[in-house]
Amino acid sequence: MEELMNMLKKIQSELDEQKNTIIKNGEMVTEQVTRNINSNLDQKFAILESKYENLKDKLDNQEKGLYFIEKQVRQRNIVFFGIQENETNYFNLENNMIYFIKKYFSLELDKRDIQEARRIGKKGDKARPITVTFTTLGTKINILKQKNTLKDSGYYIQEDYPQNILEKRRELKEQVKIEREKGNLAIVKYDKLVFLQKNKESTTKNKRMLSTSPENNPITNKGKESQASKKNKSQTSVGRSSSFSDGALKPGILSFLTTKDSNTTAQDNMNKKNSN
Known part of the structure; x- marks a missing residue:
């Protein structure tokens, strides 16, 4: 009887081991199948995502092409x-x-x-x-x-304009009103909001108005006075030179006349001696 009980226990133990083995194998198979399925799904998803991106790029390019074609047609x-x-x-x-x-x-x-x-x-x-x-x-x-x-x-x-551009322009015109209330210069150009710079000419004009005018600029007037003084000096110098030439003989001419008179006197004396 005791041997029979031992055999039954042994059989029960073996059954438990087999059961655990089956459970482990089942878990391993399940995990492997799950990994395989996930891997296959990931691969398929990557392929689908790549195709989607390619289709999206093609669609974007086609939309851009249609956009420019329609713009050209309506130009x-x-x-x-x-x-x-x-x-x-x-x-x-x-x-x-x-x-x-x-x-x-x-x-x-x-x-x-x-x-x-x-x-x-x-x-x-x-x-x-x-x-x-x-x-x-x-x-x-x-x-x-x-x-x-x-x-x-x-x-x-x-x-x-195409219908979609008209709708976008309506939205942008509302934005233009808001920007102008803020003091910004903005306009709608086709389907875009364009900000303009403030008029530089008016700013430059204001700066010129604030700067000192030539009539009131002491530096400018001083320069003018200096130029006038130089001009007066030059005119005075020219006047003196002309007066000198009019009122007196130059040294070179005086020397020439003196030498000529001396030669004439010597020649007269020689003639007198020869006659005697």
């Missing part, structure tokens, strides 16, 4: 607002724009100067804006320089 455009919508075809619209530009901007254009003219937006009760594309950038600039001629006329013009 020679002007949008006209308030012009009555009474044209019946494209050629009427083109002629109306040529007449309008001549009337308000005094520019003689013909159809070759307009690449395209079109209404934008859905037709409704109000006159739709007109986008005009000019063949040269110079024509657009000349018109924009004279946009103040439309003041109080019911018409106005502006550059042609």
